[in-house]
Structures are given as C-alpha cells and as structure tokens.
Amino acid sequence: MTDSLIVGPLEGLKVxxxxxxxEITGKLLADAxxxxxxxxxxxxxxxxxxxxxxxxxxxxxxxxxxxxxNTSKLSITLxxxxxxxxxxxxxxxxxxxxxxxxxxxxTLNNISMNAERALKLKPEIIWCSITPFGxxxxxxxxxxxxxxxxxxxxxxxxxGYDDHDLxxxxxxxxxxxxxxxxxxxxxxxxxxxxxxxxxGRAGQIIDVSxxxxxxxxxxxxxxxxxxxxxxxxxxxxxxxxxxxxSPWQYPxxxxxxxxxxxxxxxxxxxxxxxxxxxxxxxxxxxxxxxPSYVEVLYTDPTMNVxxxxxxxETIGRFIQLLPAEDVYRRAQDLHLPWGLVxxxxxNLDDPHWKEREFWWEGEVSGYQSxxxxxxxxxxxxxxxxxxxxRPPLLGEHNYQIYAEELGYSEAELIAFANSGIx
Amino acid sequence: MSSELSTDKLLxxxxxxxxxxxxxxxxxxxxxxxxxxxxxxxxxENESYIDSxxxxxxxxxxxxxxxxxxxxxxxxxxxxxxxANLHHPLGREVVEKLIKKSDIVIENYSAGAFDxxxxxxxxxxxxxxxxxxxxxxxxxHTGRDRSYITWGPTAAAVSGCTQMSGFPDKEPAGWGYSYLxxxxxxxxxxxxxMALHHRKNTGEAQYVDISQIETGMVLTGVPLLDYQVNSRSxxxxxxxxxxxxVAPHNTYRCKQDNKGRDSWIAIVVExxxxxxxxCDLIGDPRLKDDPRFKDNESRKKNEDVLDEILNEFTxxxxxxxxxxxxxxxxxPAGLCQRTDDKMRSDEQLLFRDFYPSAPHDHLGxxxxxxxxxxxxxARWKMERGAPLLGQDTFDVLTxxxxxxxxxxxxxxxxxxx
Numbered sequence: 001m002t003d004s005l006i007v008g009p010l011e012g013l014k015v016x017x018x019x020x021x022x023e024i025t026g027k028l029l030a031d032a033x034x035x036x037x038x039x040x041x042x043x044x045x046x047x048x049x050x051x052x053x054x055x056x057x058x059x060x061x062x063x064x065x066x067x068x069x070n071t072s073k074l075s076i077t078l079x080x081x082x083x084x085x086x087x088x089x090x091x092x093x094x095x096x097x098x099x100x101x102x103x104x105x106x107t108l109n110n111i112s113m114n115a116e117r118a119l120k121l122k123p124e125i126i127w128c129s130i131t132p133f134g135x136x137x138x139x140x141x142x143x144x145x146x147x148x149x150x151x152x153x154x155x156x157x158x159x160g161y162d163d164h165d166l167x168x169x170x171x172x173x174x175x176x177x178x179x180x181x182x183x184x185x186x187x188x189x190x191x192x193x194x195x196x197x198x199x200g201r202a203g204q205i206i207d208v209s210x211x212x213x214x215x216x217x218x219x220x221x222x223x224x225x226x227x228x229x230x231x232x233x234x235x236x237x238x239x240x241x242x243x244x245x246s247p248w249q250y251p252x253x254x255x256x257x258x259x260x261x262x263x264x265x266x267x268x269x270x271x272x273x274x275x276x277x278x279x280x281x282x283x284x285x286x287x288x289x290x291p292s293y294v295e296v297l298y299t300d301p302t303m304n305v306x307x308x309x310x311x312x313e314t315i316g317r318f319i320q321l322l323p324a325e326d327v328y329r330r331a332q333d334l335h336l337p338w339g340l341v342x343x344x345x346x347n348l349d350d351p352h353w354k355e356r357e358f359w360w361e362g363e364v365s366g367y368q369s370x371x372x373x374x375x376x377x378x379x380x381x382x383x384x385x386x387x388x389x390r391p392p393l394l395g396e397h398n399y400q401i402y403a404e405e406l407g408y409s410e411a412e413l414i415a416f417a418n419s420g421i422x
Numbered sequence: 423m424s425s426e427l428s429t430d431k432l433l434x435x436x437x438x439x440x441x442x443x444x445x446x447x448x449x450x451x452x453x454x455x456x457x458x459x460x461x462x463x464x465x466x467e468n469e470s471y472i473d474s475x476x477x478x479x480x481x482x483x484x485x486x487x488x489x490x491x492x493x494x495x496x497x498x499x500x501x502x503x504x505x506a507n508l509h510h511p512l513g514r515e516v517v518e519k520l521i522k523k524s525d526i527v528i529e530n531y532s533a534g535a536f537d538x539x540x541x542x543x544x545x546x547x548x549x550x551x552x553x554x555x556x557x558x559x560x561x562x563h564t565g566r567d568r569s570y571i572t573w574g575p576t577a578a579a580v581s582g583c584t585q586m587s588g589f590p591d592k593e594p595a596g597w598g599y600s601y602l603x604x605x606x607x608x609x610x611x612x613x614x615x616m617a618l619h620h621r622k623n624t625g626e627a628q629y630v631d632i633s634q635i636e637t638g639m640v641l642t643g644v645p646l647l648d649y650q651v652n653s654r655s656x657x658x659x660x661x662x663x664x665x666x667x668v669a670p671h672n673t674y675r676c677k678q679d680n681k682g683r684d685s686w687i688a689i690v691v692e693x694x695x696x697x698x699x700x701c702d703l704i705g706d707p708r709l710k711d712d713p714r715f716k717d718n719e720s721r722k723k724n725e726d727v728l729d730e731i732l733n734e735f736t737x738x739x740x741x742x743x744x745x746x747x748x749x750x751x752x753x754p755a756g757l758c759q760r761t762d763d764k765m766r767s768d769e770q771l772l773f774r775d776f777y778p779s780a781p782h783d784h785l786g787x788x789x790x791x792x793x794x795x796x797x798x799x800a801r802w803k804m805e806r807g808a809p810l811l812g813q814d815t816f817d818v819l820t821x822x823x824x825x826x827x828x829x830x831x832x833x834x835x836x837x838x839x
Contacts, residue, residue, distance in 0.1 A: 007620075007624075009616035009617060009619055009620040010616060010619055010620075011620075011623070012623060013619075028612065032616055049666070050665045050666045051664075051665040051666070051667070052644070052647075052648045052651075052652060052654070052665055054651055054652070055651075055652065056652065064644055064647040064648055064651060065644055065665055067643075067647060068643030068644045068646075068647055069643070133770050134770070134774055134796070135796075136773070136774065137769070137770045137773040137774050138769045138770060138773055139749075139769065139770035140770075142749050142754075143696075143749060143752055143753065143754035143755075144754055144756075145671075145688075145690040145692070145754045147661060147663070147671060147672075147673070147688045147690055147756075148688050148690060148754050148755060148756035149756070150688075151673065151686070151687070151688035151756040151757060151758045151759065152688075152756035152757065152758075152759050152764075152768070153759070153764075154759055154760070154761060154764060155597070155598070155599075155601070156673070156686075156688075156758045157758045157759060157760045158597075158598030158599050159587065159595055159596070159597055159598035159599075160588075160595050160598065161588070161592065161595055164684050166589070167660075167661060167672075167673040167674075167675070167686050167758075168673060168686055168758045169587055169588055169589075169595040169660070169661065170587075170661050170673075170688075171583065171586060171587035171595075171596075171597055171601070172586045172587065172656075172658070172659065173583070173586055173641050173642065173644070175601075175641065178605075178641055179604075179605075179608075180794070182605070182608040182609065182612060183608065183793075183794050183795060184795070185612045185615075186455050186459070186608070186611050186612055186615060187795040187797070189612070189615035189616065189618075189619060190434035190435055190459045190615060190800075191434055191797060191800060192619065193434055193435065193615070193618060193619070193622075194432060194434040194435075194800055196622060197437070197622075198432075202799070204797055204798045204799035204800060205797070205798040205799075206795050206796070206797055206798075207795060207796040207797075207798075208794060208795040209770075209774065209794055209795070211770060211771070212771065212774065212776055212792065212794030212795075213794040215764055215771060215776065215791065215794070216791040216792065216793070216794050217601070217604045218599060218761070219447065219574075219599035219600050219601075219603065219604065220479060220493055220599060221599065221760075221761045222496060222761055222791055223479055223491075223492040223493040223495070223496050224479065224492075224761070225760075225761035225762050225765065226492060226496070226761075226765070226788055226789055227479070227481045227492030227493075227495075227785070227788065228479070228481060228492070229762075231683075231760050231761065231762060232598075232760075232761075234598050235598065236593065236595060236596075237584070237593060237594060237595060237596045238575070238596070238598075239575070239598060239599055239600070240598040240599060248575065249579075249593065249594070249596065251593070257579075257593060257594065258579075259575050259576060259578075259579040259584065259596070261573045261575055261576050262573075267474075332567070332569075332570040332571070335571060337560070337571045337572055337573045337576045338576060339572065339575070339576035339577070339578075339579030339580040340579060340580060341579045341584050341585055341594055341596075342579065342580055342581070342582055342585065343582055343585050343645075343655055343656060344581070344582030344585070344586070344639070344642035344645045344646050344649070344656065345582075345645070345646060345649040345650075345655060346582070347580075347581070347582065347639055348646070348649075348650075351565075351566050352561060352565040352566045352567040352568075353565070353636075353639075355564060355565040355566055356562055356564050356565040356633070356636075358636055358639070364647060364651060367651050371647060371650045371651060372646070372650065373643065373646075373647070374636075374639050374640045374642065374643050374646060375636070375640070376636075376640070377605075377606075377609040377632065377633075377636050377637040377640045378609055378612070378613040378616075378630050378631070378632045379562070379630065379631040379632070380613070380616070380617065380620075380628055380630050381628040381629040381630065381631075382620070382626055382628040383616075383617075383620045383624075383626075383628065385616075
C-alpha cells in the first residue's frame with residue numbers, strides 16, 4: 001500500500017528528522033500518517049551501513065536494518081557539514097511542525113542551526129532532541145551505543161544467567177533506541193497538544209535522554225532498592241529478584257522452551273486444582289496433592305520460597321514430558337499465562353496474527369518478492385496506522401522536495417549535487 | 423531546562439481526564455506517563471477488582487496492606503484513586519458519571535473482561551461520544567487466541583524477544599523483568615495521545631485495541647526481514663554485535679565493587695581512532711602491533727582471543743574509574759549499573775535530578791523514577807505518590823462528579839463506593 005486517502009491519527013502533521021537516534025520516533029509518526037522527511041547525509045544514514053543486507057551484499061538501499069526502522073518516510077540528502085546547506089534547511093523547517101533531532105550535540109553548528117534559532121525562525125516549531133545522555137550534565141558529550149546504554153541504564157544487571165561467572169546480558173535489538181524513541185513520541189505529542197490547545201502559544205524544545213529512558217525501564221529493580229534496599233540478582237530466563245528463585249523456563253520434550261509465568265504456580269487456587277488434574281493425567285503431580293502446599297501457596301503471606309520452589313520444580317519436570325506447543329496451548333486453555341519461547345519468524349504463520357491483520361505486506365529495495373513487515377503496535381478503529389510506503393531509497397525524494405516543493409530549478413539542484421550539498 | 427519541575431510552567435496534559443481501570447504494570451505504566459504529564463488520572467478500584475500489584479513487593483511483609491507496596495507506588499504516582507462497587511447501582515452510576523467526564527477510558531484486563539463488567543465500547547459511546555477507549559490485552563480483542571492471557575514474560579516469549587537474548591550455546595536468557603509491560607504501557611500512552619490528536623482534528627473519538635505481544639513483535643523487525651529475505655534464522659550472540667560487525671563489542675569483568683559484588687564494563691569500538699585510543703590506554707603490545715587486530719575485520723575474526731586479552735586488563739581495574747578513563751579518550755564505555763549505582767553515583771542522573779521525591783500517605787517521602795524528557799516551556803510533575811485505596815473518592819465524587827457530601831456519605835454507608 002502506498003499513499004492513500006485513509007486518514008491516520010497523525011494525518012497533517014509535518015516532521016523533519018535529522019540524525020540517527022530519532023529513527024524509531026520518526027517511524028512511529030510516519031506510520032501513523034505524519035509526513036516525515038528524513039534528512040540523510042550524502043553517504044546515507046548510519047543504519048544504511050549496518051546489515052543485514054539483501055543477499056548479504058552491501059548497498060545503501062538494501063539494508064534490512066534501515067528498512068525495519070524507516071517505513072513510510074521520505075528521504076532527502078543534505079550535507080550538515082557545509083554552511084551552504086543552511087539555506088535549504090531554513091526553507092525546509094518553514095513548513096514543518098516538528099523537528100526530530102537525533103544528531104549528536106553540536107552537529108548542526110556547522111550550518112549555524114540549533115533549536116533556539118529554529119524557534120526564532122518559526123516560533124511554533126516543536127524541536128525534539130534525542131541524545132544519549134541529554135543536552136545538559138557532565139556526561140552530555142559521552143560516547144554511547146546500545147550496549148553501553150543497556151549497561152548504564154540497568155536492564156543488563158537484571159538480565160542474564162544464574163551463573164554469575166557469565167556476564168549480564170544485553171537483549172539484542174537496539175532496545176535503547178526503541179525505548180527512547182517511544183518516550184520521545186509521548187513528549188512531542190504532549191507538547192503539540194499544549195501548543196494547539198492554547199491559541200497563539202509557541203512551540204518549544206524537548207530534551208529526551210536515552211540514558212534516562214532506559215533507566216526508567218527496569219520494573220521492580222527500582223522499588224526493591226528504594227523501599228527495601230534490596231538489589232535484584234539476574235537469573236536465567238526469569239525475573240531478577242533479591243533471592244534465588246526456581247526456574248520459570250524449561251525445555252520440553254521436543255527441545256523447545258516454554259515460559260511458565262511465576263514458576264508455573266497459578267495465582268488462584270481453583271486453577272492450581274485444574275493444573276494438578278492435568279498433571280495427574282501423566283502421573284506427574286508428585287506430592288503436590290498434599291493439602292499443606294495449598295495452604296502455603298494461597299494463605300501464607302510470607303510466600304515461603306522453599307515450598308514455592310518445590311512446587312515450581314515439580315511443575316517444571318512435568319512439562320518436560322510433553323511437546324512445547326501442547327504445553328502452551330493446554331496451559332492457556334486452563335487460563336495459565338504461559339508462553340512458548342518462539343523465534344520471531346514463527347509468528348509469521350500463526351493464524352491469530354493473520355486474523356488480526358497484523359502484518360504489512362510491502363517491498364524491500366533489492367528483493368524481488370514482497371515481505372511481511374511487523375505492523376503497528378496498536379489498532380485504531382477509525383484512523384488506521386499502516387505502511388504508507390516502503391522505506392525510501394537514499395535521496396529518493398530530493399527532486400520532489402527541493403524542486404517541486406521548495407522551488408529550486410533543476411539547474412540549481414544539479415549545482416547543489418555537484419558541490420556536495422545534496 | 424533543569425527546572426522543569428518548577429510549577430510556573432504548564433503541564434502539557436492539564437485538563438485531560440482519564441478514567442483508569444488499569445492494573446498490574448502495563449496499564450499503570452501507560453497512565454503513569456499521562457499523569458506525569460498533567461492529566462487527571464482517576465484510578466477506579468473495588469475490593470473485587472483491585473489492582474493486585476498493591477500486594478506486590480510489600481515494604482513491610484509482616485504487616486501487608488493495600489497501601490504498602492513500593493512497586494505499586496512507583497507505577498501509580500500522580501494519580502487519584504476512587505473506589506466504586508460495580509455490583510451496586512450507585513457504584514455503577516459513579517463509574518458512568520466518570521466516563522461521561524473523561525477524555526480517555528483505559529483498561530488492561532483480559533480481552534472481553536471490561537465488556538463483561540458492563541462497559542462495552544458501545545456502552546462507553548452511549549455514555550460519552552467523545553471518549554477515547556484504549557484497551558490493552560495480551561493477544562488483542564480479535565483473532566483465534568484472543569482468550570489467551572499474558573504477563574510481561576509470556577509476551578516476551580511468544581513475540582520472539584526472549585529468544586534474542588543470551589549466548590548461542592545456552593538457553594535464552596530472556597529479559598530479567600517484564601520489559602513488555604513497560605513497552606505495552608508506552609504504546610498505550612502513545613495511542614492515547616495519537617487518538618487525542620485525531621479527535622482534535624476531526625472531532626472523532628475511537629477505540630484502540632492493543633495486544634501486548636504485538637508490542638513485542640514490532641521490536642523484532644530486523645530478524646523477521648532477514649528470515650524472509652535471506653532465509654536466515656536469528657542466532658543469539660551474547661553481548662557481541664553482528665550488525666554492525668564490530669569488535670571489541672562486549673562486557674568485560676572488572677574488580678569486584680566495594681561491596682564485594684561482581685562488576686562488569688561494556689566496551690564498544692566502532693572506529694579506528696577509538697581502537698588506537700583503547701590500545702594506548704591499555705598499553706599492551708599484544709594489541710596494537712598484532713596483525714590479528716590490525717583492522718576491524720581482523721579483530722572480528724579473532725574476537726575470542728581479543729576479548730580474552732581485554733578481559734585480562736579489565737579484571738585488574740575498577741569499573742567506574744575505567745569507564746571515566748575510556749570515555750575521556752573517546753571510547754564508548756559504561757559499567758553495568760545496579761539501581762543503587764544509578765541512584766547514588768551516576769553523576770548524570772543526579773545532575774539532571776532524575777529521581778525526584780514526593781510524599782505518599784502510607785509509605786512516607788520517597789524518590790521516584792523521573793519522566794525522561796525535559797521541556798523548555800512546560801513541565802512534568804512529581805507531586806504525590808500513588809493513591810491509597812479510595813483515597814480520593816470523596817474529593818472526586820463531590821468536586822468532579824457533582825455529588826453532595828451527604829450523597830457520598832450515603833454511598834459509603836451502602837458500600838457502593
């Protein structure tokens with residue numbers, strides 16, 4: 001599907017995206033109907049230089065990493081190292097509501113641009129900066145990466161294996177950018193709301209820190225320390241906790257893993273009873289029919305860890321007798337929140353997601369067939385979020401934006417290109 | 423912009439009212455963001471549908487209380503709380519009046535549960551045609567498996583996120599907490615704000631259906647495309663980097679910290695300048711002069727031995743001081759911080775006042791995780807902890823919903839609220 005008349009929730013919003021840290025924010029806005037123009041350096045955005053590539057052959061237009069984070073956007077090139085680019089950027093920002101600035105601090109100094117100047121030129125602009133550590137503070141110029149962010153922010157010290165000779169683990173997938181990108185959307189949409197609900201109110205500058213966003217995304221680790229001065233220990237395939245808990249994740253008969261939420265112990269006694277009936281079918285309930293277990297599990301407020309671990313481990317031994325898919329389906333039928341540990345591609349053929357029309361069929365440059373992109377994380381009843389266009393080729397919209405919209409002649413555009421500005 | 427908590431600035435969402443039927447983590451995370459940004463979030467509970475997280479991580483386990491959970495407090499700060507008994511006509515009337523006053527109605531029950539409580543989308547529209555309805559459930563409200571349920575780790579497992587964490591020769595490490603409760607909450611808040619934007623432009627309210635698992639599936643785009651295009655299934659890589667293929671890129675053991683705990687540092691080299699700087703700092707001739715490490719391609723090929731040499735160096739060093747030394751020469755580095763590290767010695771978080779404090783009427787004065795953005799001409803707030811169960815019933819019913827004090831007293835006597 002390309003441009004169409006279906007109106008997304010952000011239809012009419014105009015956004016200019018700069019730098020590398022705003023990719024996810026830009027994608028979320030673009031898929032929701034905003035017109036997002038990504039300004040790329042002449043050699044292309046950083047993610048175009050990161051694989052995997054179609055057929056494993058480098059091409060700035062064939063990066064699957066770029067494709068995954070840049071759907072529905074337009075792409076233009078503009079050198080941010082050349083003062084002559086200033087004129088173009090000034091013209092570009094005249095027609096936008098939001099500037100997403102994911103560039104490093106000082107990058108735009110080369111063309112005499114910054115948030116304050118942009119607001120003078122167009123007072124209603126929302127300038128949303130996303131930087132590794134924020135625009136202020138002793139670490140503002142520090143060097144960063146996804147691994148560094150997940151280390152400093154805390155997720156890694158909660159994630160890993162029981163064996164602490166092994167390091168804390170970073171979950172793969174550039175999650176620090178996703179977390180900050182999601183928070184940035186909440187911030188800039190709130191600022192837009194404030195601007196638009198107050199007649200004549202100016203725009204403003206938003207300073208999103210990736211480090212703070214990640215630091216706010218560690219669930220129970222914060223409260224354990226703030227309220228009880230307890231530090232959580234990383235544990236294999238389950239929640240970090242102040243004490244060692246029994247496993248939640250077991251390989252089943254076919255070698256595939258099932259995640260038994262909370263170690264498999266149901267939160268309600270009536271479900272524990274039906275779980276025991278299921279285990280009885282395989283003579284695997286062990287001593288769990290002993291009423292003392294129920295008493296401890298459902299009436300003892302101290303949550304006796306030794307007893308809970310025994311019950312949990314008995315359930316864990318049971319599920320190893322069965323194929324994982326069978327365990328998953330039967331458990332869910334019994335209202336147990338257990339999950340199959342799937343590879344991402346195993347969801348492609350799951351009828352549930354097809355029935356929900358989750359996938360977006362679209363093109364990837366360099367690949368002959370269409371692919372299924374992951375769709376939107378929300379289904380709007382009246383203003384659907386959808387794939388507006390495939391990820392743009394590098395500079396694909398230079399002519400459209402610079403010539404057709406800003407009014408530069410073809411000769412001027414060629415001159416810009418020859419002098420390395422676009 | 424460090425004074426964003428000063429009260430002379432506007433709260434962006436001031437004037438937005440949220441009828442909040444969320445519980446556990448994902449839903450409260452969504453409404454926490456709205457409340458931090460100034461929306462009047464009114465959490466509705468009753469002993470028959472109470473937020474069970476009120477019992478989680480009790481600060482004083484020997485004296486458990488609805489109001490004794492620090493965990494619940496952190497996720498429900500800045501909100502107001504009322505009780506309403508849906509089995510009593512007057513309690514139901516209270517909720518219906520609240521929906522009539524609300525811009526957003528939000529819940530994260532299992533799919534269909536809110537409908538069974540008497541609040542279908544049709545009913546919400548009857549009550550208030552301008553109300554936006556956000557529903558967060560495990561599998562969403564449509565599709566074959568819509569009756570299935572999730573907690574954060576369930577969703578991480580099914581979405582593919584769990585499988586992308588850990589070492590290739592070991593079982594998946596997953597996430598050490600309910601990451602997708604945060605994520606589903608973030609997308610819940612985004613959806614509410616997008617729907618407000620749409621309503622502002624068109625006058626149209628709508629219903630938004632969010633599946634927690636789908637909020638994880640959107641994070642697996644790269645392996646999904648790689649599988650379809652290159653017929654390659656994702657293989658775990660520990661803390662190394664496959665795309666881009668750079669080395670060193672790992673966590674390395676350091677000296678135990680001053681509490682005797684294991685200590686690790688993440689070090690990433692993406693450029694030649696960074697590599698040269700790292701070699702100069704370490705001063706080990708085995709690095710700079712060895713052809714096995716002469717360029718990134720060579721380092722990647724010999725990553726095992728490279729990591730061993732680096733580890734020999736880091737294990738003799740204290741993580742925090744090493745981080746500062748590496749950063750001072752331009753090498754991306756960060757120690758693996760625990761919460762006490764972040765709250766006591768993270769100079770950046772402390773400088774930016776990331777852990778503001780506020781009072782809670784049962785737990786006392788405590789710090790809270792901040793909202794991770796600063797505004798030049800607006801603010802987010804940290805005014806109060808989570809509501810005690812029903813703490814604001816009288817205030818909300820009299821001042822917002824228009825009941826007289828006598829009527830409220832009568833409803834309390836009848837156990838309607």
